[in-house]
């Protein structure tokens with residue numbers, strides 16, 4: 001889990017969590033199991049979205065009135081669970097990830113939460129899985145949380161597959177502040193993408209300082 005936003009003191013981070021819908025038992029257990037896995041070196045603790053971000057994703061999915069959604073980067077499934085919970089009964093979420101071991105954990109929790117029938121998981125390289133999707137408006141919401149150097153390509157591939165008015169949500173777009181002083185290829189890719197998106201007339205663009213930075217792109 002993103003331990004706390006780098007923008008907040010520990011006290012304010014606690015206050016944010018106490019002032020947001022609390023995780024239910026399914027989310028609490030998923031967070032605990034993922035923390036135990038990552039403590040043992042299986043994945044990284046920062047991979048999972050924070051609980052308040054999960055609550056925000058559910059709210060955002062509902063506000064957007066999204067019926068069909070896609071996620072790139074699923075890991076143990078918390079963000080997907082959050083989006084799926086915001087979809088109507090007859091909606092659906094397509095999850096793309098290349099790791100079967102982590103997404104097996106996700107499948108268990110989706111089943112426990114009663115949203116498994118709303119989620120389809122496809123395993124493989126995200127760019128290839130996206131390219132194989134029909135090029136027509138399909139999705140109302142997309143959540144991108146995979147390899148940072150891939151984000152620009154994912155945005156381009158998603159754009160023609162989104163309904164007008166649809167919402168793309170990009171995670172980790174502040175890189176813990178390193179967008180101001182990029183240290184590696186991931187930081188450089190996101191810093192360049194942030195600058196490009198601010199000038200991109202395909203979208204209404206806002207970078208929210210939530211968690212590690214969350215960029216919202218509304219398709220014009």
Ligand SMILES: C[S@@+](CC[C@H](N)C(=O)[O-])C[C@H]1O[C@@H](n2cnc3c(N)ncnc32)[C@H](O)[C@@H]1O
Nearest residue numbers: 047048049073074075079097098125126146147
């Ligand atoms: C930060 S984690 C996603 C966390 C997840 N959203 C959550 O809330 O738990 C990134 C995930 O992206 C996947 N991933 C990274 N690069 C990928 C690629 N090129 N194609 C497919 N999946 C990829 C990894 O396997 C990993 O599960």
